[in-house]
Amino acid sequence: MRDGGSADEQSAVRVLQLGGVRFTYVVDGALAMVPGAFFPAIPAAYWTEHPEVLDAKGRVTASAGGLLVERDGRSLLVDAGLGVATDPVEIGGEPVAFSDSGALPDTLTALGHKPEDIEAVAFTHLHVDHTGWAFVDGRKFFPAATYLVAAQEWAPHGRGELIPGAPGRAEVIEPLAGTHQVIGDGDEVFPGVHALVTPGHSPGHTSYVIEAGEQRVIAFGDVFHIPAQITHPDWPSLPDVDAAGVLAARRRIVEELERPGAIGFGIHFGDQAFGRVRRGTDGLLRWEPVEAEAVLPAPRVLGD
Template sequence: MTGTSDFDRARLTSAPRVRSLRLGELKITYIPDGLALCKPHGWLPAATAADWTANSDHLDDGGFLPAAVGGLLVERDDRALLIDTGFGPESHPDDPANPMLGGIHGGDLLNGLRRLGREPRQIEAVAITHLHLDHLGWAWSNEPGTDAPPFAHAPHLVAAPEWERRDLAAGAGATEERLAAFAPLVRTVGDGEEIFPGVRASFSIGHTVGHVTYIITGGGQRLIAFGDAMHAPVQVTHPEWGCGIDHDPAGAAEYRRRLVEELSRPDTIGYGNHFADVVFGRAERRPDGRFTWVPVA
């Protein structure tokens, strides 16, 4: 693959599917939970109408920017880590008064996990990139037919600065009441800390006050699971386009620029958990000096 023209463009606007790859002894699998439909002018407000005309292949037939919602399963032998937990068993329709979101639904992650041969009780830890609704759904939602969340047995790993300022998350829907459902399970982690064999936390503050990227290494390769540092493949080409809810817009933009450069390095793969059906990929430099997201799975 040499650029976006070389893969099925329909994947840019499709609901996500299960996607897997291997890094040495590690098996990495994206498990969909649902889909969000972002309103492009509100979600990436720096992009103009002309910009979206030039990048219309990133928009679905309704003019929305589709964003995958799900979790990343990291397996080594009989051990398993889950990064983020999706939106959970909720569905919110489009609210015309909301300038950013055109609807979101979740609920598929547990079934997807089981289809891969993993019961929720087999997850030894849950790593959270940041405290927003679409990453915490199954951390606070009870599993259907039970009176407890599916991962209530496991530590929930959150960056220390993110947890210390968890009051900020209420504005994005992660209220104190919801956080209380898993608060006793939270273990805070530091920058650079190894949380699972081959997986380290790397603070990437900008989208939130304690946003974390997880660096996964194995087999001479590394995978950068960058959470919401970017929400769509078009930002690989235009890292100057920030999300309308970035906590620190300038800091987030600077990190995105550095991230895109890192994603162009040899033996480096990116995981964009919101990247429609192209969640795994690399950044390939174009003749104009910008980059293009090229799927690898």
Template sequence: MIYRFSVGRLECVVVSDGQPQPPWEPPLDQYFTPEAGVPEDELQAAATDEGRSTLTCGYNCLFIKTSDGLAVVDTGLGASFLGYGEYIEPLVGKLEGGMAGAGFSRGDLAAVVFTHLHQDHARGATWSGEVRFPAATAYAHASEVAFWSEPLELPSALPHVDAARAAIREFGAKLQPFEHGAELLPGVHAVAATGHTPGHTALLLKSGEEQLLCVGDTFYDPLQLTHPNWATPWDLDRSSSIASRRRILEWAADERLLLHAYHLPFPGLGRVSRNGTSFTWQPVDRTEQVRRG
């Protein structure tokens, strides 16, 4: 799946690494658990209101044509992935095929920007045991690199260790740690969104009067907009993740920012509006090219 749009003079393409369909959509209660602070009765009530018990977990990788070359934000799970069970292997790892469909080759990439180093964002860059994009410089927040380089015993972090360390190891000197506030590439700015991981980063694209905010894993599902205090088992610092989510959603609603949400249904583009103390997701019309930010 490929979706083209623009942010000012920045040409953008969303390429899906996969989007499991029924019966393989994951249950809501795997993402929003009592252990993560979501009361079971509250989740059940929300699910009843929504008329669903699963969420559509997409893997939406964002390509940006900058004046310094082609960049991608996050790289999906990659091929031959079995970490969620055998069923997942044929459903993901679509990024490189999608790139070809969009007219890109692996050698075209000048930059890989990681919102964070969880396996579903980083493994696609190194799943074969080597960097899949040989000409690319990689970017990850300095705290992210430091965290995944140290010994870890947190159960929620352990599934991601191999992919995170592979990205750090395989990119080597071509991995550039950054700080929030930096302009990583022309028109691509790093925004603090910590809590999900220590260096979790949103990316603000700016060109002329137009903007797009790539939010990474700030939220997995529209239910985290109607219930912004809901965390997930993968949020390493629950309170910080909730604070980041609220701050970003308030900003996005007030400024009417166009958002790119990695895990929402393809292409993961939309805007949010306030509804009291909660928010509502408004997906873009996929039949129209997005022009305004």
């Protein structure tokens, strides 16, 4: 199976082996965002000039899932996918995004893993497309796992506030109340894994830096939804709750990504989830995909 993916394709299940650590994008399903609705501040001319980043219906292709980190026989999962979802997301009667999701359990099985193998689940944030398999019928889907959430992310949920993009309280927030462990900026949440609290997209959005020998992987969640936002950090996404916070988060993550040996993991970057940030001769930053072995094809693909 080819090792180079495309930004306009849903992600294959890809593996990157670095310094004794195995990173696997455990894909849950397919996403597609309506450009003008999900990215209202991006000039229409950008999409016209870059048709290669859109699918046949003119939508921004993405995927949902989690990053499985395996080290010394122990397993951490960063995020838990979208869960079973096939209905479009609408605002004011107009579609914003489409999905075909729910494959994460089958993907784990195909990789030779069971839910009880996962020792910890570290959430980047509590939005529906990152918490989908946290609970099933009120019970932890990963029964042996410690669920890790930044204190800053949990605080408004703990006060009973309704946060845009959050999952249902009965389905996720209430069962999570008694089962999660709060973490803070800089905490080592798993061997060789440190939290970077990067609020902006959500109240306590958290990125994770995973050490792998002389290299490191930065799982930055929704700090960036698409590679173009690395080049144009002033381009927000519709679900962002704090524009100034997003800019600060992006500066912090870019600083991490420009360090020697750094590789990023963009969970919604189509079939180019692993990559490096490079500065061109024009001074602009760009996403440079890193080849990762495709061990399984994309489990779900939205039809044309």
